[in-house]
Amino acid sequence: MFEPPTASTDQQPGELGLVQWHDFVCREEFVFDSGQKLPGITIRYETYGELNADKSNAILICHALSGDHHCAGVHSFHDRKPGWWNNIIGPGKPVDTNKFFVICSNCLGGCQGSTGPGSINPETNLPYGRDFPWLSIADMVRAQHLLVTKHLGISCLYAAIGGSMGGMQVLQWGISYPHAVARLLPMATTARQNAQAIAFNEVGRNAITRDPDWNNGNYGRGKGPQTGLAIARMMAHITYLSDKGLEEKFGRGKVTAGSNRSPLDAEFEIESYLRYQGQSFINRFDANTYIYFTKALDRFDLFGPSGRLEDALSAVSARTLVIGFTSDWLFPPPQNRAIVQALLRCKKHATYAEIDMDLGHDSFLVEAPELYTLVRNFLSV
Amino acid sequence: MFEPPTASTDQQPGELGLVQWHDFVCREEFVFDSGQKLPGITIRYETYGELNADKSNAILICHALSGDHHCAGVHSFHDRKPGWWNNIIGPGKPVDTNKFFVICSNCLGGCQGSTGPGSINPETNLPYGRDFPWLSIADMVRAQHLLVTKHLGISCLYAAIGGSMGGMQVLQWGISYPHAVARLLPMATTARQNAQAIAFNEVGRNAITRDPDWNNGNYGRGKGPQTGLAIARMMAHITYLSDKGLEEKFGRGKVTAGSNRSPLDAEFEIESYLRYQGQSFINRFDANTYIYFTKALDRFDLFGPSGRLEDALSAVSARTLVIGFTSDWLFPPPQNRAIVQALLRCKKHATYAEIDMDLGHDSFLVEAPELYTLVRNFLSV
Structure with a gap:
């Protein structure tokens, strides 16, 4: 996971380069x-x-x-x-x-x-x-x-x-x-x-804790309520952006589709983007931490x-x-x-x-x- | 399910009364x-x-x-x-x-x-x-x-x-x-x-279709992806209201709590409200229709x-x-x-x-x- 720093020749001006x-x-x-x-x-x-x-x-x-x-x-x-x-x-x-x-x-x-x-x-x-x-x-x-x-x-x-x-x-x-x-x-x-910020967090927490793999928060590393966590992240990600920003970046742009795609596959670029955000999040984040952090936010x-x-x-x-x-x-x-x-x-x-x-x-x-x-x-x- | 209309004595002025x-x-x-x-x-x-x-x-x-x-x-x-x-x-x-x-x-x-x-x-x-x-x-x-x-x-x-x-x-x-x-x-x-409206619908659809009870849309009456449908509804419900409206109605009001409640129970009134909205929706709505209608919306x-x-x-x-x-x-x-x-x-x-x-x-x-x-x-x- 961690590589010790080595003398850098590639370091860009203004960049920190290797850190530990x-x-x-x-x-x-x-x-x-x-x-x-x-x-x-x-x-x-x-x-x-x-x-x-x-x-x-x-x-x-x-x-x-x-x-x-x-x-x-x-x-x-x-x-x-x-x-x-x-x-x-x-x-x-x-x-x-x-x-x-x-x-x-x-x-x-x-x-x-x-x-x-x-x-x-x-x-x-x-x-x-x-x-x-x-x-x-x-x-x-x-x-x-x-x-x-x-x-x-x-x-x-x-x-x-x-x-x-x-x-x-x-x-x-x-x-x-x-x-x-x-x-x-x-x-x-x-x-x-x-109330609105609490509301979104509550939906995310419900997506996680009602995932059958939640198991009351007891799960091994890399397991657990990954679907719920992805849903929570997809939704939360919308709240981090803006109507105008999404419109300018994605609008109604369509994913290039094969002829036999299902309508339940991502049809619009925004759908594909959100699915990617959800999926990549579960590879780096833990559902329990998501629950604990959002509760800390809501109680602040x-x-x-x-x-x-x-x-x-x-x-x-x-x-x-x-x-x-x-x-x-x-x-x-x-x-x-x-x-x-x-x-x-x-x-x-x-x-x-x-x-x-x-x-x-x-x-x-x-x-x-x-x-x-x-x-x-x-x-x- | 349906009761034929009967002569009304209770009908309020200005109200339609019984309809069929x-x-x-x-x-x-x-x-x-x-x-x-x-x-x-x-x-x-x-x-x-x-x-x-x-x-x-x-x-x-x-x-x-x-x-x-x-x-x-x-x-x-x-x-x-x-x-x-x-x-x-x-x-x-x-x-x-x-x-x-x-x-x-x-x-x-x-x-x-x-x-x-x-x-x-x-x-x-x-x-x-x-x-x-x-x-x-x-x-x-x-x-x-x-x-x-x-x-x-x-x-x-x-x-x-x-x-x-x-x-x-x-x-x-x-x-x-x-x-x-x-x-x-x-x-x-x-x-x-x-894009933003499509985004929210896509999260709702994902909550439904990634529910293990979705079964690719094949389920009996009163069964199916009820958790996913409730999550979709909870989230969508936030988008039907407003920051200011939620603040005025709920603010940070707390649910009256017993001493041994879990922090994962509804703590704020807005949480309790959303859970109720999700739960009551699954009693009256079908997940497939939710998928079909939101796709019709998104393609409009x-x-x-x-x-x-x-x-x-x-x-x-x-x-x-x-x-x-x-x-x-x-x-x-x-x-x-x-x-x-x-x-x-x-x-x-x-x-x-x-x-x-x-x-x-x-x-x-x-x-x-x-x-x-x-x-x-x-x-x-």
């Missing part, structure tokens, strides 16, 4: 918000760039629902694709690895190396499955805080950056550890899931019992830039703007920026010069 | 757009009000994907709910049964009495299942035309009215039978499915190969009113407006009206005084 992951094995008891405990956790992470002498140049990247710790560079020169945010992270890029020490970890509860429901429960020698504690965004952030402070010895992050579920983690960092992060850059995110509510976002955000001391995207209908601009409005009511240093793009929620992941400029400028001061 | 369905059994060969044929078809329908002497007061109501022929009144005074458009159809209501003879039929391919994939194939004595011909919106309309002209002897409808898939049928009436309909009132509809494209909507709409001679709803994101206002714009370019008598409501696509089905006024006025001249 590491495991932080924390043998301290980890207590979840729920009160449940694990005797210890492992957090898989990558770093790019060099930590400076006073450890003041570290930037934490927080990933979204289906992301992981591998956000830039390649693990092998045979890799088809680099990390998921390679366009924005690298030498000379907006998150400049010539200046910054960039950290990205697989969230607690994940399925790419960090402890999660697919990890082996030492008490049973079987995967935790549904015995894994229910976790919150704050739990994910607490695990990241252990990694950053205890393991890497960094007392204060230069910045925390992330989109979608990553943006929630960024906000939680500012609230849980106000003195351990100097800049917050959440984007395409929300301070609480609204910085408005809290009082209904006042200011109550949570009053703890923040970091400078904050929140970026919304016009075509994002999963976490639309008003939900992003509301975070900044509440921060400003608390007399915090906060700015809202809105980028006019057609690609929907996933706009934050694609080539976007305006986003690059915003990120670069925010990190420069 | 009828079957039109057409023994002529029915040729589908695909070239496939059935030796005959049955169309189940209801009528309300009285046909006048010159048969000039007939209004056809066309139903949406999950609707049926029972659009007003009750079949029995024990019925929990009246027909699906009872708020708009009845004595003194916008579609006034004191003036008009109202007809509504279950679409060809349906599962509420008209010939569809669940009907018995006389050649095999088993349900057609996947042997049922693939059908188009135009096929549904051709069957309605047989009902209206051959069976009911009406040469020209006063109006055809319908929302969503019903709106597509209304448009198709104007194109296929320009001299058989004087007024078209489609609403919350489109002249062609766009009045822009045609030329990409010019005018080419199809130039045939229309009826006066047309198209109504869009601001919060409808399945068939948003621009898609409704585009129909009228094309009709006007063809020098047709056409008007577009937009109603500002928060309930999404399903706005056309709910109490809406502005809609009532538009319908009443359109039918009065």
